[in-house]
Amino acid sequence: MTPTIKDVAKLAKVSPSTVSRVIANNPRISPRTKEVVREAMNELGYHPNYTARSLVSRNTQTVGLVMPSSGDKVFQNPFFPEVIRGISTKSHDKNYGIYMTTGNSEEEIAQGVFDMVQGRRVDGLILLASKVNDPMLDYLLERDFPFTLIGKPHERESRITYVDNDNVKASYEATMHLIQLGHKRIAFVGGGMELVVTRDRLNGYLDALKDAGIERCDDYIVHHEFLREGGRDAMYELMSLENPPTGLVVTDDVMAFGIVNTLEQMGKKIKQDISMVSFNNVIFSELANPSLTSVDINIFKLGYEAAQCLFDQIEQPNLLPRRIAIPHQLVVRNSCGEA
Amino acid sequence: MTPTIKDVAKLAKVSPSTVSRVIANNPRISPRTKEVVREAMNELGYHPNYTARSLVSRNTQTVGLVMPSSGDKVFQNPFFPEVIRGISTKSHDKNYGIYMTTGNSEEEIAQGVFDMVQGRRVDGLILLASKVNDPMLDYLLERDFPFTLIGKPHERESRITYVDNDNVKASYEATMHLIQLGHKRIAFVGGGMELVVTRDRLNGYLDALKDAGIERCDDYIVHHEFLREGGRDAMYELMSLENPPTGLVVTDDVMAFGIVNTLEQMGKKIKQDISMVSFNNVIFSELANPSLTSVDINIFKLGYEAAQCLFDQIEQPNLLPRRIAIPHQLVVRNSCGEA
DNA sequence: GCCATTTACGTAATCGTTTACGTTTCATAA
């Protein structure tokens, strides 16, 4: 049996409450007593039971992570490990642990969140993907449960603390990069329209076209999963067009990898035949052949700052919602050529 | 205030214990009463408090993950997300959550483990890297705390449940692949010798050389980090040799990526100038240029089976230690040519 | 030397569950 606070108390000949105060380093306990108690703790190898502590102090020292629903596929995208790395770094500084559940459906994810929130398993949540009309946001807002969103909320923006890039601007710049290289037939390959990030990047793309006097062509706007398969499907769709595009704005590097593969199989060359700029600047973007021109969105910092915001909220419950914008940067490599 | 079991009891006009039994679906409660209680639960939006439940039932329904110490770098290697995916999939089936802490040093990691184990935050642990002389193993063994190791333990093998590949054989095959292509000057690029996986793969490499009648050359055996930088450093070391190798056995794909880059900068071509076979068959191995010949070690399954073993242990505390071997397979792509 | 205040600690309630044991009710057997 692992020793409890009572065992320590008995050995040190004090009451349990005194031991508790020594643990908390309460100044009302004399240095002498503290010494005695600490010795007893060492002798027994005492370690406080977090569960018991949580029950009374009503906090768990852990933050919950809510992944997008395709829980099993999500980890194939290096975005998530990297954002978790950011969250984890900050959490570790604050002595918080991280709790994760996954699920295969929207339903299962929601169930996991209910468990965390109402079961009091975590002190706050970080949501890793912003969707349109996400009922989860209302649920959390209603309960006044601390959370921060990575990505921009679609509704209730003023009430939600979130960390995001300026995706409209980023996408504008990415598109402009292609335009400046002389491209006119530029396609947009995005994720589902239920994702706010897709919408923002689509808007940036459209703004750029408009400013350049290029007419929008709906055939050039396609949506697929943030996976290699998604990139492949997008290419099948776009390359069978009568007038296939010469430039691509792709909202995710992993999709871009799929596109590279597919085009290769089609006998086409990135850069020479078709130019592509993608997003996220995932660690492998540099390694693809050719290396990818990609918008670095500073994934690590996205996670790090989100955690920071969350801890601020937990510590100061009636803090006003805050918005943090993480800077982005277009990293030019070898996937774009002149039109 | 979130409702408690007492609130439900009051509304349903029963005692708290009855509510508890309804939650557990205890057959000793009549269907009628169950119905009434369930209605009360719905009306109040009751959700059991996990912390309180954990305290008395002495289990937490969560498993802890112990990462190698370089917590911030670890996530750059797709091995970890993938193994976590495996663990997470199984855990979700069993209704377990996952708890993670990270740390920057051996010390901090250990502290995190103590917290999890003695603080009773988790019901069991999965250790993600096997090191020689790991004091953690003794600590856990001594406490009879359920855990499973991913990788082969260096000591106390018979007392530890672990999931591993046959790395000696895998490395033997990888090396033989190069030998059969006519290579004689074959180098081994491994991680630190404190990692059991490095030792195993080194042994397989040496066995193959021996069987082929090739003399071992210590200059050809180098050790670096499982990162791209590690691959780079390895190349600096090996290519400055008087007789640089023509074949490489590299124990990690991410290192292999670094090697590809570095050789490119040196003006050398993988396959033509130097052949390479690496390990893990990470999702991006296919995308590198050239695509990498790599040993697929079935990372997902490694995680999945580890979780399975852990749950078995948790459910049947005096189960005998078990060893699971996950099959591997050499995936031949484009990084090897004839000598 | 007496009262007030501070210091240093103890007592006991509490957090929200689970569960061993006790009690009531009612059907059944002898």
Add this chain to the structure above:
DNA sequence: TTATGAAACGTAAACGATTACGTAAATGGC
């Protein structure tokens, strides 16, 4: 009819901490 047992639920003691409140002793002021 009455003892017996099962069925259905209640009582209360845990689980291992924290903390409001109480109290004894020490200190200080005059």
